[in-house]
Amino acid sequence: MPMHQAILQRLAGRSMPIALPTQSVLFVCTANVCRSPMAERVFSKMAASHGFLMEMDSAGTHHYANGMPPFPMAVATAKRRGYDLTRMVARQVRAGDFLRFGLVLAMDRSNLADLVALSPRECRAKVGLLLDFSARYRGRNVEDPYGGGVGDFELVLDMIEDASRGYVRQLLRAPLAVDAELCRKRRQ
Numbered sequence: 001m002p003m004h005q006a007i008l009q010r011l012a013g014r015s016m017p018i019a020l021p022t023q024s025v026l027f028v029c030t031a032n033v034c035r036s037p038m039a040e041r042v043f044s045k046m047a048a049s050h051g052f053l054m055e056m057d058s059a060g061t062h063h064y065a066n067g068m069p070p071f072p073m074a075v076a077t078a079k080r081r082g083y084d085l086t087r088m089v090a091r092q093v094r095a096g097d098f099l100r101f102g103l104v105l106a107m108d109r110s111n112l113a114d115l116v117a118l119s120p121r122e123c124r125a126k127v128g129l130l131l132d133f134s135a136r137y138r139g140r141n142v143e144d145p146y147g148g149g150v151g152d153f154e155l156v157l158d159m160i161e162d163a164s165r166g167y168v169r170q171l172l173r174a175p176l177a178v179d180a181e182l183c184r185k186r187r188q
Helices: 005-013 035-048 072-080 107-119 120-128 151-172 178-187
Strands: 018-029 053-060 103-106 128-131
Touching: 018 035, 035 053, 035 072, 035 151, 053 120, 072 151, 103 107, 103 120, 107 128, 120 128
Parallel strands: 018 053, 018 103, 103 128
Antiparallel strands: none
16 A cells, blocks of 8 residues: 555544654745745645645745744735734744755745755755646746735735645645655756
């Protein structure tokens, strides 16, 4: 029996989440006050709702918001959809993050370029775009909504939710192969 089917059978009989030690994700945007905190909470909630307990965090490519809470409009938009961004604090990506996390997902191509430049060569295959997992928005950037209106934040959350559903679908198909799939896509 394939490993993912065995895991799904174990999940069917359990009410507790199953931990996947190889699965950990860092979400990265520019300042870590809008997009990446929303992605962390959305992915965390969706993964947990399907029984996956994973380590997730978020960070920014730049330091100017370090120590600050998420932007109020991001908090309000997320709250309307049931995601809690309170008690989150912005931080900058650290060198050790590339070794600690199985996936490092950028919100846009500018963030991706920054991450590739920062990452050790041996870790570059696990750096990718968030929307690589999206069915509806694949190939697009999650644009920075900072300074925009409610509609901009709603669109960002729509994109993040779609990518989250795609990620969970991959976990359900082959829970331990999501990292390898992203690495394969990055090499193409």
